[in-house]
Amino acid sequence: xxxxxxxxxxxxxxxxxxxxxxxxxxxxxxxxxxxxxxxxxxxxxxxxxxxxxxxxxxxxxxxxxxxxxxxxxxxxxxxxxxxxxxxxxxxxxxxxxxxxxxxxxxxxxxxxxxxxxxxxxxxxxxxxxxxxxxxxxxxxxxxxxxxxxxxxxxxxxxxxxxxxxxxxxxxxxxxxxxxxxxxxxxxxxxxxxxxxxxxxxxxxxxxxxxxxxxxxxxxxxxxxxxxxxxxxxxxxxxxxxxxxxxxxxxxxxxxxxxxxxxxxxxxxxxxxxxxxxxxxxxxxxxxxxxxxxxxxxxxxxxxxxxxxxxxxxxxxxxxxxxxxxxxxxxxxx
Amino acid sequence: xxxxxxxxxxxxxxxxxxxxxxxxxxxxxxxxxxxxxxxxxxxxxxxxxxxxxxxxxxxxxxxxxxxxxxxxxxxxxxxxxxxxxxxxxxxxxxxxxxxxxxxxxxxxxxxxxxxxxxxxxxxxxxxxxxxxxxxxxxxxxxxxxxxxxxxxxxxxxxxxxxxxxxxxxxxxxxxxxxxxxxxxxxxxxxxxxxxxxxxxxxxxxxxxxxxxxxxxxxxxxxxxxxxxxxxxxxxxxxxxxxxxxxxxxxxxxxxxxxxxxxxxxxxxxxxxxxxxxxxxxxxxxxxxxxxxxxxxxxxxxxxxxxxxxxxxxxxxxxxxxxxxxxxxxxxxxxxxxxxxxxxxxxxxxxxxxxxxxxxxxxxxxxxxxxxxxxxxxxxxxxxxxxxxxxxxxxxxxxxxxxxxxxxxxxxxxxxxxxxxxxxxxxxxxxxxxxxxxxxxxxxxxxxxxxxxxxxxxxxxxxxxxxxxxxxxxxxxxxxxxxxxxxxxxxxxxxxxxxxxxxxxxxxxxxxxxxxxxxxxxxxxxxxxxxxxxxxxxxxxxxxxxxxxxxxxxxxxxxxxxxxxxxx
Numbered sequence: 001x002x003x004x005x006x007x008x009x010x011x012x013x014x015x016x017x018x019x020x021x022x023x024x025x026x027x028x029x030x031x032x033x034x035x036x037x038x039x040x041x042x043x044x045x046x047x048x049x050x051x052x053x054x055x056x057x058x059x060x061x062x063x064x065x066x067x068x069x070x071x072x073x074x075x076x077x078x079x080x081x082x083x084x085x086x087x088x089x090x091x092x093x094x095x096x097x098x099x100x101x102x103x104x105x106x107x108x109x110x111x112x113x114x115x116x117x118x119x120x121x122x123x124x125x126x127x128x129x130x131x132x133x134x135x136x137x138x139x140x141x142x143x144x145x146x147x148x149x150x151x152x153x154x155x156x157x158x159x160x161x162x163x164x165x166x167x168x169x170x171x172x173x174x175x176x177x178x179x180x181x182x183x184x185x186x187x188x189x190x191x192x193x194x195x196x197x198x199x200x201x202x203x204x205x206x207x208x209x210x211x212x213x214x215x216x217x218x219x220x221x222x223x224x225x226x227x228x229x230x231x232x233x234x235x236x237x238x239x240x241x242x243x244x245x246x247x248x249x250x251x252x253x254x255x256x257x258x259x260x261x262x263x264x265x266x267x268x269x270x271x272x273x274x275x276x277x278x279x280x281x282x283x284x285x286x287x288x289x290x291x292x293x294x295x296x297x298x299x300x301x302x303x304x305x306x307x308x309x310x311x312x313x314x315x316x317x318x319x320x321x322x323x324x325x326x327x328x329x330x331x332x333x
Numbered sequence: 334x335x336x337x338x339x340x341x342x343x344x345x346x347x348x349x350x351x352x353x354x355x356x357x358x359x360x361x362x363x364x365x366x367x368x369x370x371x372x373x374x375x376x377x378x379x380x381x382x383x384x385x386x387x388x389x390x391x392x393x394x395x396x397x398x399x400x401x402x403x404x405x406x407x408x409x410x411x412x413x414x415x416x417x418x419x420x421x422x423x424x425x426x427x428x429x430x431x432x433x434x435x436x437x438x439x440x441x442x443x444x445x446x447x448x449x450x451x452x453x454x455x456x457x458x459x460x461x462x463x464x465x466x467x468x469x470x471x472x473x474x475x476x477x478x479x480x481x482x483x484x485x486x487x488x489x490x491x492x493x494x495x496x497x498x499x500x501x502x503x504x505x506x507x508x509x510x511x512x513x514x515x516x517x518x519x520x521x522x523x524x525x526x527x528x529x530x531x532x533x534x535x536x537x538x539x540x541x542x543x544x545x546x547x548x549x550x551x552x553x554x555x556x557x558x559x560x561x562x563x564x565x566x567x568x569x570x571x572x573x574x575x576x577x578x579x580x581x582x583x584x585x586x587x588x589x590x591x592x593x594x595x596x597x598x599x600x601x602x603x604x605x606x607x608x609x610x611x612x613x614x615x616x617x618x619x620x621x622x623x624x625x626x627x628x629x630x631x632x633x634x635x636x637x638x639x640x641x642x643x644x645x646x647x648x649x650x651x652x653x654x655x656x657x658x659x660x661x662x663x664x665x666x667x668x669x670x671x672x673x674x675x676x677x678x679x680x681x682x683x684x685x686x687x688x689x690x691x692x693x694x695x696x697x698x699x700x701x702x703x704x705x706x707x708x709x710x711x712x713x714x715x716x717x718x719x720x721x722x723x724x725x726x727x728x729x730x731x732x733x734x735x736x737x738x739x740x741x742x743x744x745x746x747x748x749x750x751x752x753x754x755x756x757x758x759x760x761x762x763x764x765x766x767x768x769x770x771x772x773x774x775x776x777x778x779x780x781x782x783x784x785x786x787x788x789x790x791x792x793x794x795x796x797x798x799x800x801x802x803x804x805x806x807x808x809x810x811x812x813x814x815x816x817x818x819x820x821x822x823x824x825x826x827x828x829x830x831x832x833x834x835x836x837x838x839x840x841x842x843x844x845x846x847x848x849x850x851x852x853x854x855x856x857x858x859x860x861x862x863x864x865x866x867x868x869x870x871x872x873x874x875x876x877x878x879x880x881x882x883x884x885x886x887x888x889x890x891x892x893x894x895x896x897x898x899x900x
């Protein structure tokens with residue numbers, strides 16, 4: 001296990017190197033002078049050359065790259081052109097917002113997805129199976145923005161049960177400590193805020209979690225069906241174990257590996273690609289941070305945002321790989 | 334396996350314990366507070382009733398006037414002078430004040446921090462008489478010295494508060510006052526503090542819109558001691574004299590301001606708190622308005638406007654136009670160097686179709702390259718009639734009866750003055766097709782688009798302009814003065830007479846004289862047609878019907894001091 005873990009960690013080095021090269025190149029790959037792109041139609045020539053100077057765009061690529069990586073190693077993600085603030089401090093709260101949302105979306109997706117998949121496999125070809133799989137198909141193909149707007153329309157506008165936007169009540173904001181508002185409200189020991197922050201999580205989590213949920217359900221079902229047909233399951237059944245135990249204790253463990261892969265990939269996707277959900281629910285997360293930066297051509301933010309998202313993706317894949325070995329000790333790469 | 338299960342159970346148990354422990358704590362602490370309160374009131378029996386009323390007021394937050402203003406994007410910076418972002422000045426307008434203010438719904442100047450002013454006959458000396466007994470939110474006195482510090486900070490990159498090393502550039506100052514300290518065109522020669530409440534600006538040359546500039550929210554006054562204290566992070570810690578104080582900013586989410594109790598105007602502001610909330614999606618913002626979570630929404634889709642007019646709980650408002658999108662014609666290139674061809678094209682563009690297709694009618698066809706309502710707007714000129722026969726005649730007269738081919742450069746990005754450039758270019762392409770002009774649409778990335786149009790590689794092209802100080806000079810000189818050809822004048826229009834009129838108008842101090850000069854310049858421009866103004870958009874917004882006294886300003890930044898909620 002230790003050897004496997006360290007080998008896996010070593011493999012990160014070239015991946016991380018590749019990532020920095022790609023993010024570094026972004027600014028130079030866009031046609032035209034980056035400084036002109038950033039400053040827009042009213043820019044004077046003087047302003048353009050000033051900006052080139054501040055961003056170091058007039059130095060050679062190698063020197064620029066070394067300086068870039070040097071800063072990264074010191075935890076300095078650069079300075080936003082738009083807000084002139086340090087990206088390292090700006091990105092923190094947004095990362096927390098995205099992780100919180102992803103966490104709840106995945107809880108929703110995993111809990112419903114796995115259970116629906118199991119029941120579908122268990123009661124194969126029943127009406128439940130049929131219904132669940134149709135639902136899963138719809139879930140996979142549903143545009144997120146449409147689902148999100150429908151949720152808002154129904155639960156916020158028509159019924160008024162849940163808030164339409166944001167992480168907190170605008171008129172009664174939470175005092176952030178960790179920027180994970182659920183944790184913060186627990187730390188403040190404020191029951192009302194805890195309920196508020198959970199309420200704000202419901203609609204975006206469902207919108208964000210629906211596609212992963214459907215994928216997980218389908219994956220669980222097919223993987224489960226395969227395992228259910230295997231000899232050892234038949235033996236356990238013959239031994240007289242109850243259905244429930246057979247499935248949740250014995251079959252699930254062996255069918256979970258492919259599901260785990262999918263979950264890992266989906267977490268990565270949600271962390272970086274929640275832009276639509278974050279935009280519609282005005283969730284101040286990292287997807288929107290990068291998206292806004294693209295709109296304003298704030299290159300340092302685009303670079304660092306992509307780097308952080310890619311880094312998270314890599315870490316999550318690492319965790320999933322380690323989990324494989326943990327669940328199935330036969331796995332040794 | 335069993336061992337792991339036990340571990341898991343223990344873990345869960347531990348979490349449950351921690352949670353219950355927290356719960357207990359909460360109760361205890363609540364009790365403690367109660368206890369201290371009661372013991373206090375025991376000690377001072379007479380003040381008991383007062384305490385009660387206090388606690389009632391603080392717990393009854395429903396009665397507070399808290400307004401939520403929702404908008405599409407976050408502010409860039411709360412240091413207004415170092416940004417040109419409208420979402421920033423929308424907020425700083427509440428925290429800061431300028432020497433002069435604009436009228437509620439126009440760019441006419443009125444007193445601000447200066448209650449009175451004098452202009453010398455030669456137009457070179459402006460004296461402002463400042464309000465007395467005004468303090469900044471941090472308690473610092475507002476005086477002439479503070480005004481001087483602010484202006485010098487913007488003019489001089491080496492000033493101790495210029496923060497040039499931190500990337501602060503005061504581009505609006507450079508644009509409006511002809512550059513920075515030491516530049517040839519820099520207008521402000523010196524600033525003299527006459528006494529605590531009198532300040533004198535001496536200019537190098539007269540500037541017709543000097544007072545207009547003084548009303549801009551980009552030139553408001555920051556507390557000098559706050560500049561000292563916060564340094565370059567002044568952009569996150571604004572301290573002004575305005576009706577609202579800055580409380581907190583959670584990026585990409587909300588900015589919270591609260592009432593400044595010592596505001597100089599008696600009885601204002603009426604609101605206790607203002608929250609600027611970011612909701613990027615227009616449809617989601619409208620849902621939030623309908624569900625009562627917000628009170629004012631900026632940036633309504635014009636298509637939704639008709640529906641809102643029917644709803645009793647909502648109010649539809651429009652902002653006066655302050656920009657225009659145009660079809661530019663490169664006057665240095667054949668065949669567009671021929672005024673006849675330019676006029677032919679002008680007669681062929683169906684502006685009302687554009688207004689309808691893009692703005693659901695919330696736009697007006699543009700006659701002049703200045704928004705209506707501006708000083709010197711020439712309302713005697715009439716819109717070029719949409720008339721294909723006339724257009725074909727003009728084309729034939731110019732020698733192109735068999736038609737011609739031309740490039741139409743289309744903007745790659747949406748702008749408020751041109752929300753959907755692709756559709757506009759298709760409409761124009763169609764219109765030109767009607768008179769036998771084959772337009773080939775050219776697409777470029779934004780930076781090359783700007784670089785190449787500045788270099789004059791284009792034939793027909795699309796761009797626009799938005800107002801800032803409400804003065805016609807910012808439109809006419811930037812876009813059509815010969816000296817700006819190749820920078821902001823991308824039609825490369827050079828007409829000595831127009832240049833002379835614009836120069837005179839820029840230097841004249843008498844506003845009526847200026848208006849006449851601009852009217853004359855517009856007549857020539859109208860005849861020569863170096864650009865085809867398309868439409869002035871009138872942005873729509875909606876508020877809950879509880880919101881009273883809210884007047885949208887054409888600059889997009891309006892003071893909320895007089896706004897109140899009727900709940």
